[in-house]
Amino acid sequence: EVQLVQSGAEVKKAGESLRISCKGSGYSFPSNWISWVRQMPGKGLEWMGRIDPSDSYTNYSPSFQGHVTISADKSTSTAFLQWSSLKASDTAIYYCARHVPPSVAGIHDYWGQGTLVTVSS
Amino acid sequence: QSALTQPPSASGSPGQSVTISCTGTSTDVGRYNYVSWYLQHPGKAPKLIIYEVTNRPSGVPDRFSGSKSGNTASLTVSGLQAEDEADYYCSSYAGNNWVFGGGTKLTVL
Numbered sequence: 001e002v003q004l005v006q007s008g009a010e011v012k013k014a015g016e017s018l019r020i021s022c023k024g025s026g027y028s029f030p031s032n033w034i035s036w037v038r039q040m041p042g043k044g045l046e047w048m049g050r051i052d053p054s055d056s057y058t059n060y061s062p063s064f065q066g067h068v069t070i071s072a073d074k075s076t077s078t079a080f081l082q083w084s085s086l087k088a089s090d091t092a093i094y095y096c097a098r099h100v101p102p103s104v105a106g107i108h109d110y111w112g113q114g115t116l117v118t119v120s121s
Numbered sequence: 122q123s124a125l126t127q128p129p130s131a132s133g134s135p136g137q138s139v140t141i142s143c144t145g146t147s148t149d150v151g152r153y154n155y156v157s158w159y160l161q162h163p164g165k166a167p168k169l170i171i172y173e174v175t176n177r178p179s180g181v182p183d184r185f186s187g188s189k190s191g192n193t194a195s196l197t198v199s200g201l202q203a204e205d206e207a208d209y210y211c212s213s214y215a216g217n218n219w220v221f222g223g224g225t226k227l228t229v230l
Contacts (some may be wrong), residue, residue, distance in 0.1 A: 035219070037167075044224040045159075045167065045210050059217055079202070095166055105155040105173055106212055106219040111166040 002026040004034075004096055006112035012086050012119050018080035020115045024097030030054040031100035035108065036070060036081045040092045050099070051079060075080035088121040125150065125211055125222035132228040133201045141225045143194040143211030152193035158187060158196045160207040161224075167210065171196060179204035203229050 007021040022034065035050040049060035053072040060070070072079045079096055094115045097108035126144040133139040141160075150156055154173065158171035169178055171187035174194060184199045194213070198205055206229045211222040 037221075044206075044208075045161075045212075045221040045222060047125075047212070047219040050219075061218055071200050097167075100172075104214055106214050107157055107172040108159070108167070108212075109168065109178065111168075114166055 002110050004098060004110055004112040005092075006053070006096060006115045009116040010118070014086055014088055014119055014121045016086050016119075017081050017082070017084050018086055018117065020094060020117065022079045022081075022112050024077045024079070024098070027098075030074050031042070032101075033103045034070075034072065034079040035097050035099060035106075036068075036079075037095045037097055037108075038064075038092045039095065039114075045095075048081070048094075052103075053077075053079065086117075086119045087121050090117060091119050092117060123220070125213060125220055127209075127211060127222040127225045129223070130226045130228065132230055133198075134230045135201050135203065138197060138199045139201060139227065140195050140197045140211055141211075143169045143196070143213075143222045143229070145192050145194070145213055145215075145220070147192060147221055149213040149215035150189065150194050152216070154189070156187065156189060156194040157212045158185075158194075159210045159212065160205075161210065162207045198227070201229050202208050205229055 025034045030053045036048040038046045048064045051058045051070045096112040098110045100107040159167035161167045174189045
């Protein structure tokens, strides 16, 4: 069974760093891109960026470029989303989602359960 | 990259049909047949219901159908059921990026 299991909720202060994770199982992790999607409280979905775990190639939405870093570790089948300096406006639920080939089609067939990040000022 | 435009709300009675639109531009919806639709129940992760404009993943009822004309994609839910009440999001490839719509809250009256 394909699963994406994300790390637990986080409570941080503005200016702190954070890395959250998304562990894939039930499939060949390097074979499928992983995207990260933000959902701010009461708001819609926003695509942040994606990674190809086979070679760690990434690309980001212009809205998130330079503010977050996406990485992956093939050996542990885990993707990561990290911030070096959080802002209060980063408070949101973050989802990871798997791409189904053709990867560019943006077909996200499996999603993680979401990680709630709360940042206080 | 601007979000795709969806109506904030839609509604219908059980058994009726409702159509939700998703308007983009010639650089996303209009250029690629890579439009997906997701539904999201409160407190849950999104679920894929339509991909590549018209295709349904296995397990998704055929009450859900998708189409596209020009820069606008549409999702039709036929034979509305109580469990269809959810938020619906469209998404499109936009050339090395993906963009979501703002979401439509579907209410089953």
